[in-house]
Amino acid sequence: MRKVFFLLALFFLFGCASEQEAVNYNTVYMDRCLSTGMMAVGLDDDIRADTGLPALDGMYIANVEPRSAAASAHLKTGDVLLQVGEMEVYDKESFAKAFLELEGKKRATVKVWRKGALFNFELPLTF
Numbered sequence: 503m504r505k506v507f508f509l510l511a512l513f514f515l516f517g518c519a520s521e522q523e524a525v526n527y528n529t530v531y532m533d534r535c536l537s538t539g540m541m542a543v544g545l546d547d548d549i550r551a552d553t554g555l556p557a558l559d560g561m562y563i564a565n566v567e568p569r570s571a572a573a574s575a576h577l578k579t580g581d582v583l584l585q586v587g588e589m590e591v592y593d594k595e596s597f598a599k600a601f602l603e604l605e606g607k608k609r610a611t612v613k614v615w616r617k618g619a620l621f622n623f624e625l626p627l628t629f
Contacts (some may be wrong), residue, residue, distance in 0.1 A: 525598070525602070527594060527595045527598040527599070528594060528598075530598035530601065530602060531594040531595075531597055531598045534597065534598065534601040537571070537627075537628050538570065538571045538572045538625065538627075538628070539566060539567035539569075539570020539571055539572045539573060540563055540565065540566050540567070540570065540572035540577060541563070541564045541565040542561035542562065542563050542564065542583050542591075542597060543561060543562050543564050544561055544562075544592060544593040544594065545558060545559070545560055545561065545562050545582065545592070549562050553580065555582060558582050558584070558615055559584075559590070559592045560582040560583055560584040560590075560591065560592055560615065561582065561583040561591050561592065561593070561597060562580075562581075562582055562583075563577060563578070563579055563580065563581045563582070563583055563614075564579065565579055566578060566579050571625060571626045571627070571628055572625065574626060575612065575623040575624060575625040575626065576623050577612070577614065577623060577625070578616065580616070581614040581615065581616050582614060582615040582616075583597075583612060583613075583614055584613045584614060584615055584620075585600075585611075585612065585613035586600035586601060586604070586610055586612050586625075587600055587603055587604050587607075587610045587611065587612075588603070589603060604627060607627055608626065608627055609624050609625065609626055609627060610624070610625050610627055611623070611624060611625075612624075612625045
């Protein structure tokens, strides 16, 4: 009986710990969009058709706020964000994970596709 109780207690403790550590990527995504001053959305066929973009895996930068970190990094509306730090980004979850990897850093290199060319920019991090 003691063993069963002990095992149940361990299961409960570790089960609760893993639930507490679960990350809400949508929340992180929105927070990082707000803190950097850019809204990036996953590329889909509709965006590609509307913008004439090639079949890239990345995130379309739909908006860059004036005087934001993204603007100071020279990111522009219409750019396609391909990589943040060392991680490729292509949806909200990969975007959030890339920024989570950068916690505590002051800057991140971002790779973007703009009008047929690849560019690297230094994005100041404010979180």
